Amino acid sequence: MTKPFGRPGKPGPAPQADKRDRYLRLMSQGMSNAAACREVGVDPKTGYRWRYGRTVVDRAGRERVYAPIAERREDGGLSSRFLSEDERIAIADLLRAGKTLRGIARELGRNPATISREVRRNSHPRTGKYHPFYAQQRAAVRRARSKDGKIRRDPELKAYIQQRLNQRWSPEQISRALRDAFPDESERHLAHETIYQAVYLTHRGGLDRRSGGLRTGRQARRPRRHADRRATRFIDPGTLISQRPADIDDRQEPGHWEGDLILGRGNRSAIGTLVDRTTRYVVLLHLPDGKSSEHVRDALVHVFADLPPQLARSLTWDQGSEMSRHDEFTRATGIPVYFCNPASPWQRGSNENMNGLLRQYFPKGTDLSLYSAEDLAVVAAELNDRPRKILDWDTPAELFGKLIATL
Incomplete structure (x- = not known):
């Protein structure tokens, strides 16, 4: 029996919105970008763009910024990839009970790195103890702050970094030099990864990679690959x-x-x-x-x-x-x-x-x-x-x- 005209032989691809939602859920469970993209059925670059957004430059030189995918659900609630207040209360209770961070992660179904980062970042700075409502407040303030990044918000710092990128310094060399240039301003001491992100995510960092800088000249980051092999052309190797x-x-x-x-x-x-x-x-x-x-x-x-x-x-x-x-x-x-x-x-x-x-x-x-x-x-x-x-x-x-x- 032949199939009716136009009816597909197998189900078509899942809607892109469904893929994005599933990708977010997998990432909130601690899965890596590559593994989550493999599960969802998209290229790892797509997952990276969903999380961090991207900037496209057209032929006229105009930049179009695609923001990261929404962190909030349609009903206005917080995405499940963030810890909730109930989870923070459970973390505090389990810490008092003497549970390890890995044990707490198993209890909550979270990645151990998520729990470790939560306790490290949101514990009270003076007492060092973890209070759930204080942690919830700190997380809310951090989430609401400007996403422009340190470099875009600091014109002097941005100019210093851009000048050295134009002189073909690497981000790691610049990161080291910042400690000597601003010895008493720890907020201007940046990791080299921060500079890389400011270069590749221009809507956050505002650095221009086209006027100099990164020697690869790439418009986007890409994973490492095996070096091309070449045949031996030297007859007598000495x-x-x-x-x-x-x-x-x-x-x-x-x-x-x-x-x-x-x-x-x-x-x-x-x-x-x-x-x-x-x-x-x-x-x-x-x-x-x-x-x-x-x-x-x-x-x-x-x-x-x-x-x-x-x-x-x-x-x-x-x-x-x-x-x-x-x-x-x-x-x-x-x-x-x-x-x-x-x-x-x-x-x-x-x-x-x-x-x-x-x-x-x-x-x-x-x-x-x-x-x-x-x-x-x-x-x-x-x-x-x-x-x-x-x-x-x-x-x-x-x-x-x-x-x-x-x-």
């Missing part, structure tokens, strides 16, 4: 990284460098990059005549000839064909070369990180042959003058300069 002396791995001794090329448009131009594993000092190789093995060899010999022997101990490189004359480089300089395993760029992680930073100056698809040696020196100097968390907020230039002075 000495592999597994044979590299163990004292190089601990990064205590300067002079052990990691290197690679960043490629320009059509892979026809390149810039060589070198990073010292200890100080994170960067040197850029000017390759105006090409990126063949001869050109790379000569550029490396020239750079290392200007360094003291104590700062030119070894070089670790990818298995690219540009290093096929590594043996000639070693004979000319006395510096051994070690090669990463195939498809393992993480084995020279400092250099990979630096190459990512350099893409802010030399975007993919750029003709790198247009840059002079002076241009590369300016970029290297700017990178070396940035404070680095891994260096306890010293700069690579400071540490490398001290080493040169002692030698």
